[in-house]
Each structure stands twice: as C-alpha cells, then as structure tokens.
Amino acid sequence: MQFSELIIKLGSAVTASSFDRDRQLDPILTGLAPIDTATAGTISYIEGDKFAKFVSSTAASALVLPMNEAIQAQASDRGIAWIAAQEPRLLFAQVIKLFYQPFKLPAGVHPSAIVEADVELGENVSIGAHAVIQAGVKIGNDVTIHPNVVVYPDVQIGDRTILHANCTIHERVRLGNDCVIHSGAAIGAEGFGFVPTPSGWFKMEQAGYTVLENGVEIGCNSTVDRPAMGETRIGRDTKLDNLVHVGHGCQIGSNCALAAQVGLAGGVKVGNGVLLAGQVGVANQVTIGDRAIASSKTGIHNNVDPGEIVSGYPAVSHKLWLKTAAIVNRLPEMYQFFKQSQRN
Amino acid sequence: MQFSELIIKLGSAVTASSFDRDRQLDPILTGLAPIDTATAGTISYIEGDKFAKFVSSTAASALVLPMNEAIQAQASDRGIAWIAAQEPRLLFAQVIKLFYQPFKLPAGVHPSAIVEADVELGENVSIGAHAVIQAGVKIGNDVTIHPNVVVYPDVQIGDRTILHANCTIHERVRLGNDCVIHSGAAIGAEGFGFVPTPSGWFKMEQAGYTVLENGVEIGCNSTVDRPAMGETRIGRDTKLDNLVHVGHGCQIGSNCALAAQVGLAGGVKVGNGVLLAGQVGVANQVTIGDRAIASSKTGIHNNVDPGEIVSGYPAVSHKLWLKTAAIVNRLPEMYQFFKQSQRN
Amino acid sequence: MQFSELIIKLGSAVTASSFDRDRQLDPILTGLAPIDTATAGTISYIEGDKFAKFVSSTAASALVLPMNEAIQAQASDRGIAWIAAQEPRLLFAQVIKLFYQPFKLPAGVHPSAIVEADVELGENVSIGAHAVIQAGVKIGNDVTIHPNVVVYPDVQIGDRTILHANCTIHERVRLGNDCVIHSGAAIGAEGFGFVPTPSGWFKMEQAGYTVLENGVEIGCNSTVDRPAMGETRIGRDTKLDNLVHVGHGCQIGSNCALAAQVGLAGGVKVGNGVLLAGQVGVANQVTIGDRAIASSKTGIHNNVDPGEIVSGYPAVSHKLWLKTAAIVNRLPEMYQFFKQSQRN
Incomplete structure (x- = not known):
C-alpha cells in the first residue's frame, strides 16, 4: 500500500503527516514492524520516551508519531514518511487493521x-x-x-x-x-x-x-x-x-480491564472502568468503586473507593505503598538503631 | 413447589419454620434468588450480618434463616415464609437441590x-x-x-x-x-x-x-x-x-479445600482438612499440618504446624501478620523519627 | 532388568558402583520408587540431606547415590546395590529412561x-x-x-x-x-x-x-x-x-526455566539461563539479565542485572530481602519503642 493511500484510508484519524509538506515522500508499505527491528518498506510507531531514540536509527519507511514537532522533524530529515495524532497508539491500531485481518473461519x-x-x-x-x-x-x-x-x-x-x-x-x-x-x-x-x-x-x-x-x-x-x-x-x-x-x-x-492471572473470589463487586493489573487478588464480597486501579500483585481484602489507586498486600493507597516499600529496605538500619537504643 | 411441600421434602434438615405457627402462609415457590434482587415466588437466604438488613425489604416469598428469633419474627411480620436451621447455608444447599439439577448427559x-x-x-x-x-x-x-x-x-x-x-x-x-x-x-x-x-x-x-x-x-x-x-x-x-x-x-x-490459583511446587505434603485461600503458593517439599489454614496470597516456604493459621510472604502466624501489616503503614512516621534521632 | 545390565546400559554415566566391589550383589530390578516407600525389586535414589537417613531403612534393592563414601558404605552394609555419580539426579534421570517411556501415539x-x-x-x-x-x-x-x-x-x-x-x-x-x-x-x-x-x-x-x-x-x-x-x-x-x-x-x-503460574506482562525481555520461581510476576517492558534468578512470588517492576538474585515485592536483592523479611517480624517491638520514645 502506498503511503498516500494509507493516509486517505485513515481519513480524519490522521492529525498531521509528512505528506502535508512533501508529497514526493510516498513509500510503498508492505507491513508492520517494531521500530528497533524494522526494515525498509515497513511502517512502525513510537510511543513514549523509551522508543523515541530509535527515530534516529530505524530503517522503517514510515512511522506513526506523537504530536511532537521535534520528533516529526527528525523523521522528515531522515526521509521517513510519518503520520501523527494526539493518540498515536490509537492511530497505530487503526493502521494495523489496514495490513492485517485475523483468521476468519468460513461460514x-x-x-x-x-x-x-x-x-x-x-x-x-x-x-x-x-x-x-x-x-x-x-x-x-x-x-x-x-x-x-x-x-x-x-x-x-x-x-x-x-x-x-x-x-x-x-x-x-x-x-x-x-x-x-x-x-x-x-x-x-x-x-x-x-x-x-x-x-x-x-x-x-x-x-x-x-x-x-x-x-x-x-x-x-x-x-x-x-x-x-x-x-x-x-x-x-x-x-x-x-x-x-x-x-x-x-x-x-x-x-474494565483485568490483566493476566487476576483472581476474584466469590461475590466481588467491581464498578465501571476499573483496572486490575496482573496477579491482583480480591477477597470474597469486596466492593471496588468505579475507575479504581490496583497495581500488579495487589491483595485486596477491603472495599476500594471510586477512583482510588491501591497497591500492596494488604492493599493500601498507592502513595502510601510507594513510601513504605522504600522504607522497608531501610529496616536493617532502623533495626540496628532500635537495638542500640534499647541497650542504652 | 408449595412451601409446605418443600418442608416435607427437607425433613429433619429443617429445625424451625414459619409453618409451625402459621399454616396459612404457604406460598408457591418457583425458583431461587439472591435476597437483594429476589422477586415474588422465589426463596432466598441470608447468612451473616451483611445480608440480614435485606429481610426488611426483600420481595422473596420465602427465606432460609439462621436460628435467630428476631430475624425470624421480622420475616413473619412481613408475611415471608421461612425455614431455619443451625447451619442455614447447609439448609440452603439442600433447598437448591430441590429446584435445580445440573445438566446430565444421556447414557x-x-x-x-x-x-x-x-x-x-x-x-x-x-x-x-x-x-x-x-x-x-x-x-x-x-x-x-x-x-x-x-x-x-x-x-x-x-x-x-x-x-x-x-x-x-x-x-x-x-x-x-x-x-x-x-x-x-x-x-x-x-x-x-x-x-x-x-x-x-x-x-x-x-x-x-x-x-x-x-x-x-x-x-x-x-x-x-x-x-x-x-x-x-x-x-x-x-x-x-x-x-x-x-x-x-x-x-x-x-x-482439604484449595481456592483458585493456589500453586503447590513439587513434593509438598498437605495434611487433612487444610484450607488454602486464593493465590497461596507453597515451596518445594514443604509439609503443612492437619487443619492448617493459609490466608490468600500467603507464600509458604517452611513447614506449617497442624492447626496453625498463617499469612504473608514469607508466611508467619496470622496474628503476627495482622500486627506487622498494620505497623508497616506507620513506617513513614517511624522512619522520620529514626532519621531525626540519628541526627541528634 | 538385572543390576549388572543396568550398569552396562548406563555406561560412562556411572562413576562408581557397588558392583566394583561385589559382583554377587546383582538384584533384578522391576521398577522405580521413592526411597521412603520403596519395596524389594525397585531402584530408588537419594539427593540431599533430607533423604539420606532413609538409606538405613529403605527396602529398595538398588540406589542411585551421590559420590559420598559413607552413604555408599551404609548401602553396601545393608546389601543394597548402588550406582553413583557427581550428579546423582542426572544419573537417576537416565535410569528412569531404562524403565519407562512415555506413551507414544501410533504413526x-x-x-x-x-x-x-x-x-x-x-x-x-x-x-x-x-x-x-x-x-x-x-x-x-x-x-x-x-x-x-x-x-x-x-x-x-x-x-x-x-x-x-x-x-x-x-x-x-x-x-x-x-x-x-x-x-x-x-x-x-x-x-x-x-x-x-x-x-x-x-x-x-x-x-x-x-x-x-x-x-x-x-x-x-x-x-x-x-x-x-x-x-x-x-x-x-x-x-x-x-x-x-x-x-x-x-x-x-x-x-531458562519458568515455574508454574509465572506471569510476564507485555514486552518483557528475559536473558539466557534465567530462573523464575513459582508465581513470579514481571511488569511491562522490564529487562531481566542472563542467569538472573527470582524466588517465588517475586514482583519485578524494574530491570534485573545479569546474575542477580531477587526476591520480594517490589523485588530487591535476595540478601536484602532475607534481612528485611526477618526484621518485619520485629516491627511490633520496634513500634512500641517508637511510641514510647515519642512520648518521652
């Protein structure tokens, strides 16, 4: 598929593109690839800081980019065609559908x-x-x-x-x-x-x-x-x-989204838009409010308020958990101090 | 099924019932329902304090109740037929069998x-x-x-x-x-x-x-x-x-009962009547004594004595775990005190 | 199978055996059995201290032993034929193959x-x-x-x-x-x-x-x-x-070896020779270096260096975790001291 054809098919999903400035840059795209292993003829995407550095080295012929002019300019300078949107991951999901359809059993x-x-x-x-x-x-x-x-x-x-x-x-x-x-x-x-x-x-x-x-x-x-x-x-x-x-x-x-290996015991009530990360466990009859989030491996024994973010076992607010998890690693020092103080 | 017929079928499983006092209250029961969403014609049950409040509002025509005269009177006052036993959950399990048989493949x-x-x-x-x-x-x-x-x-x-x-x-x-x-x-x-x-x-x-x-x-x-x-x-x-x-x-x-997502490594020995709650893990070659209990997500690396209740990772006695789990959340204060004390 | 035939079939896998000293001790072996429940005619093995004590009581006719002369002598004294190697578990795995082949579907x-x-x-x-x-x-x-x-x-x-x-x-x-x-x-x-x-x-x-x-x-x-x-x-x-x-x-x-109920989120990179024990969880995009080890139930949110051994949630070095896990159980005393100190 020609890059220009891709843009037409994506329609209003594309907010900006290299095509706006340079209509000559119109590579033929034959497939999708991760940015760090992409070869010529593929379209790839970056999301977040971790992969941005690969714009300077990727062999992809086209990229799905965030609305970041510096990155877009970098791609253009390297002769890479690009499309961009506020939500590049959503745009890339739309791109995938143009290149791949999952296997469909015949009727x-x-x-x-x-x-x-x-x-x-x-x-x-x-x-x-x-x-x-x-x-x-x-x-x-x-x-x-x-x-x-x-x-x-x-x-x-x-x-x-x-x-x-x-x-x-x-x-x-x-x-x-x-x-x-x-x-x-x-x-x-x-x-x-x-x-x-x-x-x-x-x-x-x-x-x-x-x-x-x-x-x-x-x-x-x-x-x-x-x-x-x-x-x-x-x-x-x-x-x-x-x-x-x-x-x-x-x-x-x-x-809601429940990640892999989450377990809910009997009679648990989960609200709308709740996210439970991997290996979270929820005890019998617990209620979890709308839009609450539990980070991975959290063990939830008590109700969680709407919008709350919880972590740890037993679950506490994510903020408190971050603090205590860091301090737990200072326990050897604290314990030594405690023993010494007791002796005095 | 008529309520009176239900009582006959349950026989000695029923310890007390509204029928003992009021033979006119004999509704036709067509199915089972949770107490908070029950409709007329259904039989439901309460167990524990959490659901007792629903006796005052449920639309169920009959209830399985504990041996609690106040709750029984409340049901009677609302014109709800009831049966009761020392173990209402067991009685309710027997009631279910009268209304439902799981699918049986033909011979x-x-x-x-x-x-x-x-x-x-x-x-x-x-x-x-x-x-x-x-x-x-x-x-x-x-x-x-x-x-x-x-x-x-x-x-x-x-x-x-x-x-x-x-x-x-x-x-x-x-x-x-x-x-x-x-x-x-x-x-x-x-x-x-x-x-x-x-x-x-x-x-x-x-x-x-x-x-x-x-x-x-x-x-x-x-x-x-x-x-x-x-x-x-x-x-x-x-x-x-x-x-x-x-x-x-x-x-x-x-x-024994092993709840969902429990994992036992190789060569683990588990006694009789042991209860392992959800997501418990037990390491290689560990021995767990009769009637021991592990609460959810417990990680057991060492042998557990008969009758012991353990929690946490690594597992300790449930009592100790309750204490330490509460104190962990005071660690930020303790740490501040520790830092200050050191400075002095 | 005669013990002498077993030795021939195992060839160089056997480093030492009772046969070197006593060619009369040549039992017929009909199967495999755990050392503590073995009966006459079976071959069993011990590995590690835990099972060594059973050499004095086992009814097995032959044993796979470590290169430990005391244990070998004890077996010989009891009239038990034995074979030994530096890695008795590997030798026993080779013995099993002589007695058992898994079911093979016909071509x-x-x-x-x-x-x-x-x-x-x-x-x-x-x-x-x-x-x-x-x-x-x-x-x-x-x-x-x-x-x-x-x-x-x-x-x-x-x-x-x-x-x-x-x-x-x-x-x-x-x-x-x-x-x-x-x-x-x-x-x-x-x-x-x-x-x-x-x-x-x-x-x-x-x-x-x-x-x-x-x-x-x-x-x-x-x-x-x-x-x-x-x-x-x-x-x-x-x-x-x-x-x-x-x-x-x-x-x-x-x-690598990943034990039961391990979960890797998306985009995790795991090196060579890595061991993840049961119920370990690894978060999105984490990198785990070669030959790293995570003990059971570890929750890994950050990269793990090659050769590192990690434990706990969030994962820390196994050594630190052993220390802090022990001190956590002293928290009730420490907390009491802290409360008292504050009051003073």
Missing part, C-alpha cells in the same frame, strides 16, 4: 461438527470441525465457533460473538453480541461451593446464570464461574486477559 | 466418540460427542464423560465420576469414585522435571502415578502433575478450585 | 482427524483422533499431535515436536524442532491489546508472530500471546511449567 457448519436437533442457528454462522453444540442452544447471526468448542445445553450466544478453539461454554450462560471467548476459557462452570459438615463437604449446586454483556472478551484459559443463585455478570466492553479467575456471583461493571 | 456412547477396542466400560456410562478414550482405560459404572474429553491410555476411572468438556486425563492416572474433573483441567501430565547439565536441560521422565481418591473435585483449567516415581496423591473429598497447580509428587490429605 | 493420521487439503505433512507423523489441522499448516517429520488438538491456519511445526491433547496453536505460530506443548496450552492467541478511547476500548489487532525455538516446552494450560507487530519469542531449550502467562512481544532467551 457454514463443518460436517464433523455436532449440532443437536433443536439448536437455533442465526444467519451466516460459522461452526468449525468437531465443535459440539448441545440441546436448546440459541446462536445469533454471524457467530463464529472455532473447532473443538463445546457448548452445553441452555446457552444463548449473541450476534458476531467469536468462540475460539477448545473453549467450553456451560449451561445457563448468556453471551451478548460481539463477545470474544479465547481458547481454553471455561465460562459458566460450577462455582466453588462446598458447605463444611461433620461428615465432609456438602456440595452446593450452582443454579444461577452467567451473563456476559455485549463486547466482553475473556482471555485464554480464563474461568468465569456460575453462582448458586442469581447471576455472575460481566458488564459491557469489559476485557479479561488470560488465566483470570472470576468467582461465582461476581458483578463486574463495564469498560 | 450411552455418542456415535462420534472414539472408544478404543480394549476399553472396559462399566454399566450406564455416558460418553459425549468427540470424546477420545484410548487403549486400556477402565471406566466404572455411571461415569459421565462430556464432549471432547481426552483420556490417554492406562487410566482407571471410578464409579459415578464426571469428566467435564475439554479436560485431559493422562496416562497412569487413577480416579476414584464420585470425582469431578472440571472443564479444561489436565490430570497426570508430566511433572516439571529438568536436570541442569553443561549442555542444557536433561528431561527427567515422569514415570509415576497420579491418584485422586474418592470424592475429589478439580476445578476448571487446574493441573495436577505426574511424578518421576511414586505417586502424586489427592486424598478423599479434597476440593480444588479453578486454575490450581499441584506439582509432581505432592501428597494432599482428605477434606 | 499415521487417525481417520477422525480433520487435516485440510493443503497441509504439508512430514514423514512418520502421528495425528490423533479429532485433531483439527487447518489450511496452510506445515508439519515436520516425526511430529506427534495428540487427540483434540486444534491448529489454526498458517502454522509451522518442526521435527519431532509433540502437541498434547486439547492444546491450541493459533495462526502465525512457528514451533521449532523437539518442542513439547502440553495439554490445554494456548500458543499464539491474540495479545491483550486495547487502546482506551472516549467511546471505550479500541481493539489493537495482533499482527505479529509467535516463535518457539528448538527444544522449548510449554506446560499445561499455559498461554503465550501473539504481539501486534514483530515477534513473541521463546529461546532454545527454555522450559515453562503449567499455567504460565507470557504476554505479547516478550523475548525470552535460551535455557
């Missing part, structure tokens, strides 16, 4: 798939080889179900939703439109409910529902459990990374 | 399943679509194997055991009666055994067995590894939540 | 497997029941693909590589020779890339490649993500345990 039901008699199929559905769709499942339009997926009975799947290979959707799951369930994820399996009795654990059957609203994504091998009653619910456009555990009865709001 | 071998010639099948076995059962596997009576499960050769599966979709049972696994293996779990795969040599890692083949005694449950996408020799063993009625890792050669006792 | 394509028309198959390939190999996949010689594996289009698989049941290999994956992907692992799925916008998350398509060099092993239910551009790469002979997450764009060197 139709593969002859080796098992689709039971009373399954309702929407239009233009793709069901891959060896997938198993059981009784009473309702599948919307343009749904893609990759090979070896298993859907238990009594499941509803909204339009354009994608189920990747080897994932499992259990009974009483409701998937909205435009959801993506990645490979190996297990949605709607029994919550971990056992009541201790003198003769051992008594199993609490999990009779509730698991609801994923429109636009939810669940990462590979993540698990979202079905509750004993009511719903486990994940709100619109919330994204979960790989190996995340969502316990039974959790209520997660919209537009 | 028989699905024509698309691959069952190799010398597999021994018990009576009344259900094998789902596209399941693969390899040579020399012995399957007991009333076993359920859901779609797309893979069983490697040389596996024994006890009566009434359930294998959920997409799980994998490797060679040399022995599953007892009444076990449940949830979706995506991998039982009996090779332990992580590599010996460092000057020319790189030398793989230690894992020639042992993986034994799950009767009544063991393994959560979705959990992994229980096969050892180099001897056994990895999980004792009777022990329950593992999702995404738990049990390293090769671990010996776990009976009636 | 050939199972009739129920779906192999699309233009797949390139090497020689002597085994493809198990219900496996699905999609368009344009290239498979080397002697490759084993177990039942219910799914391979997306545009994947290359090197010679002798093994894919265990229910794992998923996504588009744009390049697997080297002699790799092992364990059950349920997901290789090359989309990285977690979402750009925040006023109207919600904008998905960044992941257009890069996922490359596993020769001899890489990935544990059960682990996930290795595909990047937006460039490569996620795992170097030669690096081994990952179960439930490990490798974010998009990570570059891991050769001969």
